[in-house]
Amino acid sequence: MPHDHSDHDHPHALLPPEPALRVKALETILTEKGLIDPAALDEIIDTYQNKIGPQNGARVVAKMWSDPAFRAAMLSDPMPLLEEMGFYGRQGEHMVIVENTPEVHNVVVCTLCSCYPWPLLGIPPGWYKSDAYRSRVVREPRKVLAEFGLDLPEGKSVRVWDSTAEIRYLVVPERPEGTEGMSEEELVALVTRDSMIGTGLAQEPGA
Amino acid sequence: MSRVHDMGGRFGDGAVTPGDDATFAEDWHARALAVTLAAGALGQWNIDSSRHARELLAPKDYSRFSYYEKWMAALADLLVERGVVSREELAAGHGTGRSELAGRALQADKVAGVLSGGSPYVREDAEAARFRVGDRVTTRRPARNALVDGGHTRLPSYAAGATGTIVLCHGGHVFPDSNGHYLGEAAQPLYAVAFAARDLWGEGAEGDEVVLDLWQSYLEPA
Numbered sequence: 001m002p003h004d005h006s007d008h009d010h011p012h013a014l015l016p017p018e019p020a021l022r023v024k025a026l027e028t029i030l031t032e033k034g035l036i037d038p039a040a041l042d043e044i045i046d047t048y049q050n051k052i053g054p055q056n057g058a059r060v061v062a063k064m065w066s067d068p069a070f071r072a073a074m075l076s077d078p079m080p081l082l083e084e085m086g087f088y089g090r091q092g093e094h095m096v097i098v099e100n101t102p103e104v105h106n107v108v109v110c111t112l113c114s115c116y117p118w119p120l121l122g123i124p125p126g127w128y129k130s131d132a133y134r135s136r137v138v139r140e141p142r143k144v145l146a147e148f149g150l151d152l153p154e155g156k157s158v159r160v161w162d163s164t165a166e167i168r169y170l171v172v173p174e175r176p177e178g179t180e181g182m183s184e185e186e187l188v189a190l191v192t193r194d195s196m197i198g199t200g201l202a203q204e205p206g207a
Numbered sequence: 208m209s210r211v212h213d214m215g216g217r218f219g220d221g222a223v224t225p226g227d228d229a230t231f232a233e234d235w236h237a238r239a240l241a242v243t244l245a246a247g248a249l250g251q252w253n254i255d256s257s258r259h260a261r262e263l264l265a266p267k268d269y270s271r272f273s274y275y276e277k278w279m280a281a282l283a284d285l286l287v288e289r290g291v292v293s294r295e296e297l298a299a300g301h302g303t304g305r306s307e308l309a310g311r312a313l314q315a316d317k318v319a320g321v322l323s324g325g326s327p328y329v330r331e332d333a334e335a336a337r338f339r340v341g342d343r344v345t346t347r348r349p350a351r352n353a354l355v356d357g358g359h360t361r362l363p364s365y366a367a368g369a370t371g372t373i374v375l376c377h378g379g380h381v382f383p384d385s386n387g388h389y390l391g392e393a394a395q396p397l398y399a400v401a402f403a404a405r406d407l408w409g410e411g412a413e414g415d416e417v418v419l420d421l422w423q424s425y426l427e428p429a
Contacts, residue, residue, distance in 0.1 A: 010265065011287040012280035014297040020235040022279045025300040027242050029292055032302030034309030035249060041241035043318040049230060049237065052322075089323040090244075096375065096399075111215030111363055113258055114274070119323075123240065126227035129274045135217035138365065138417050139408050147223045157414035158404075162215065164361045165397055165420035166254075166328040167377055199225070 053122035056087050057170055058191035060120065061202075064097075065175045066184045075099065082119070092119035092168055098161065099172040100198075105156055106171045107145065107198030109137045110163040117168035121193060128197065138162055148199040171195070173202040209350065209364040210357075211266040216365035216408065239275040243282050248313040248321060251289040255387030259359035260285045330394035333379020334423070338398060343429035345370045346400075346421065352384045353424070359387035362425045366417075369406055370429045374418060375399035382422055395423045 015022045030036040060082070064071040073081055078095050082088055095117060098106045110116065111134045116124040127133050137144045141158045145151070152158065161169045173195035179187060182205065194200030214220075231237040247257065260281035264272065272280060286292040296302050313321060338344060348368030352358030361383050377397040385393035401418045404411030 009288075010263075010268075010280070010284060011294050011297055012283035014294060015279070015283055016300070019239075019273065019276050019279065020233070022276070022283075023235045023239045023242060025297075026246075026279060026282060026286075027238065028300060029296050029302040030242065030246060030286075033292070033296075033304070033306040035291065035302075035306050035312050036242065036245040037312055037314050039315035040245055040313045040318050041238065043315045044241040044244050044322070045231075045237045047318065047322055048240070053230070086323075089325045090321075091325075093325040093327045094329065094377070111365075112212055112361060113261065119325075123230050126229065126232060126274070127223050127225055130220075130223060130227065131214060131217075131270075132220040132223045135214040135220045136223070139216045141415070142412070144223055148225050154412070157412070157416070159401070159415070160417045161399075162363065162366075162417060162419045164363065165377070165380060165383075165422075167397070167399070167420050194225075 048118075048123050052089075052119060054120075054191075054193035054196065055188075056085075056122075057117070057120035057193070057196045058188045060085070060087065060097075060170070061172050061191045061196065062184045062187035064172055065179075065187055087119045089119040091115070092117045094167045095120070095170060096167055097170050097172060098159075100174045102174070103157060104159055105145075105152055105198065106159050106161060106169075107137060107141055108161045108163060108169045108171060109134060111135070111138055112162075112164060115163035115166075115168065117170055120168075120170055121196060125193070145199060148194065150200055171198040173200075176202050176204050178205050210262050211264070211269040212262045213350070213364050215363045236275045239278050243278050244322075245313045246282060246286065246291075249291065249308050249311050251291055251308070252285050253386055253389075254326070255359055255381070255383040256389065257281065257285060258383075259387045260288075262359065328381045329377075330379045330381060330392060333394035333396055336376060336396040337423055338373050338376070338396070338426065338428075340373050340376060342373045343370060344373060344398075344400060344426040345429045347425050347427075352388075354384055354390060355388050358384060360384050362421060363419065365407060366402060366419055366421075369402050371400040371402035371406070373398045374401045377420065380422070382424070384422075384424075397422055398426070400426070 350362040350367035379394040380397040382393040404415035
C-alpha cells in the first residue's frame with residue numbers, strides 16, 4: 001500500500017509565523033507569479049461579506065412555511081427550486097432540507113472539517129468551526145444546545161447530521177405560534193441563522 | 208490510527224462559544240478565504256485533496272492553529288506539493304517569474320460565475336447500489352483509507368464498526384478516499400445512515416440519532 005509521504009514535509013513552516021503576514025506572503029507570491037488577481041480576491045470577499053448569507057436560507061424557510069406545494073417540493077427535490085431562486089453554488093450543490101417537528105429536532109455539524117451550505121447560509125460562524133462544537137455536538141447534543149440557550153423538552157428526539165460528504169443540510173425550524181396571519185416577508189425576519197443550523201429556534205413574533 | 212481532525216465524540220474541549228459568530232473576525236480571515244478559493248481555481252488539486260492537506264498538519268500545529276491558519280498552512284503545502292510554488296519562493300516571500308499556469312488565474316469578472324456555478328459531485332458512472340432505504344448496515348472498522356496507508360477518509364472514527372439504518376440514497380458521488388490522492392473519482396453510491404446515539408456512545412436519550420453520509424465501500428450488510 002502506498003504511504004502518504006506528505007506526512008514528513010511541511011513547507012508551510014517556511015512562511016512567517018504571524019498569521020496575517022502568512023496570508024500576505026502567499027498573496028504576494030501568487031500575485032507576482034500571475035496566479036491570482038487581487039481584484040478577484042476583493043470580489044470573493046464582497047460576495048461572502050455582503051451578498052450571500054443567512055438571508056437566503058431565511059427566504060427558503062419562510063416560503064416553505066407559507067406555500068405547501070413549495071414545501072413538499074423542497075423536501076423531495078430541492079435543487080431545481082433553489083437554482084430558480086438563485087441559491088445554487090459552491091458548497092451547496094447537493095442540498096437536503098430537514099424539517100423540525102414536534103417530535104424531532106435536527107442539528108447540523110461537520111465533525112471532520114467545516115462543511116456548511118454556503119449559498120444558503122454564507123460562511124460558517126467561528127463556533128461552528130470550533131473544536132468544542134465539532135467534537136461535542138454528536139455525543140452530547142442536548143448539553144451543547146443548552147449552551148446556546150436551547151433546552152429541548154424530554155421526549156423530543158434529537159437527530160444530528162454529520163456532514164461527511166458533499167451533501168449539505170438545511171434545518172427548517174418549526175413555525176412559531178401566533179404567526180398565522182403573517183406574510184412571507186414578515187416571516188423571513190423570524191428565521192435566524194442558528195435556527196437553520198439547529199442550534200436555535202425561529203424567533204417568536206414581537207420578540 | 209486516526210488523525211487529529213477526526214474529533215467527533217472527543218472529550219475535553221470545553222463549552223461552545225456562541226458569541227464567536229462573525230463572518231470574518233479579522234480582515235486577514237477574509238483574505239485567507241479568498242486566496243484559498245482563487246488558488247483552488249487554478250485546478251491543481253480538488254476538494255478532497257485540499258481537505259487532506261489540512262488533515263496532514265502535525266497534530267500540534269492543527270491544535271494550535273486557528274481555523275484560517277490551518278487553511279494557510281495547508282495552502283502553502285499544496286502549492287509546493289503540486290509544483291505551483293517552490294520552497295525557495297515561500298521562504299523568500301516573493302514569486303520568481305510568471306507561472307505557466309497564469310492563464311488560468313481567476314479574474315474578477317469571472318468570480319460571480321465560478322461561485323454560483325458550483326461543482327457538482329454526483330456521477331452517473333458509479334458502481335451499482337447494494338443497499339436500499341431501511342437496510343441495516345455495519346461500517347468498516349477501523350475507519351481507514353483502504354487505498355493509501357494513513358490516507359484521507361470520510362468515515363469518522365466514532366462511527367467505525369457501528370450498525371445503523373440507511374435513511375437516504377444520494378446516488379453516485381465522487382469517492383474522497385481515491386480522489387483525495389489523485390487516484391481518480393471512483394464514484395460510489397452514497398447513503399445517509401442513521402445510528403442510534405446509544406449505539407455510538409453507550410448512552411443518550413431513546414430516539415436520539417446521529418446521521419452520517421457514508422460511501423458504499425465503508426458499509427457491509429448487517
